[in-house]
Amino acid sequence: MxxxxxxxxxxxxxxxxxxxxxxxxxxxxxxxxxxxxxxxxxxxxxxxxxxxxxxxxxxxxxxxxxxxxxxxxxxxxxxxxxxxxxxxxxxxxxxGGSRYCKPIGKKQREPYRYIVICKDCKAEYKRKRKMNVDQYVCGKCKGKLVQRSIHPQNGS
Structure with missing residues (x-):
């Protein structure tokens, strides 16, 4: 058309x-x-x-x-x-118009790029964006956090 x-x-x-x-x-x-x-x-x-x-x-x-x-x-x-x-x-x-239109396709979800790990309780938090771990503590035990890249070839 x-x-x-x-x-x-x-x-x-x-x-x-x-x-x-x-x-x-x-x-x-x-x-x-x-x-x-x-x-x-x-x-x-x-x-x-x-x-x-x-x-x-x-x-x-x-x-x-x-x-x-x-x-x-x-x-x-x-x-x-x-x-x-x-x-x-x-x-x-x-x-007889449409109130909503049908979805075209599912949005591609961005994979997690970083993982933040608590030094004390070893709790893991998956993150899409880099964060300053010095400003935050673990939500479970208030321990110190360390950030690691899941895909080391993509930087950091």
Whole structure:
């Protein structure tokens, strides 16, 4: 689907479900990561995540578009356009839009890079970031801490 196809489709959805025209631009944005779409308050344009179309198909994307159109039409008419507003929740339910979008993929967890060990009780604390062990003591026995790198080739 091209941006032109998306534009025509959104205009049709707007007329069919909202009874109003969509007079701004809608386009795919590859850089969206954690959301299915985004309504831009200042320009009134809508950005859509193409990964949702690839992973879940047209029905999921239609729900996302209806959600963004709720923001669009309510904002332009001066009503409550935010997620917490009653107007938004009611309109979203009327048109059958998605309240939440499906996840695209799990975020890759950063592995632990450091391990902090208590000299006295040998308790271990895994850490992603380096810390100043002189400022802290063991949470179990108040002993002195030593920091070691789990991957010595990556530094420290």
């Amino acid at each position: 091209t941006n032109e196809d998306l534009q025509a489709w959104v205009e049709d959805i707007s007329l069919k479900y909202f009874g109003k025209t969509f007079d701004h631009r809608v386009y795919f944005n590859q850089r969206l990561r954690s959301t299915g779409g985004r309504y831009l308050l200042h320009s009134h344009h809508i950005e859509v995540n193409p990964k949702h179309l690839d992973m879940y198909g047209l029905m999921e994307l239609e729900g996302i578009i209806k959600h963004e159109l709720c923001h669009y039409h309510l904002h332009l008419s001066g009503k409550g356009y935010r997620h917490k507003d009653k107007d938004f929740k009611e309109l979203l339910q009327q048109v």
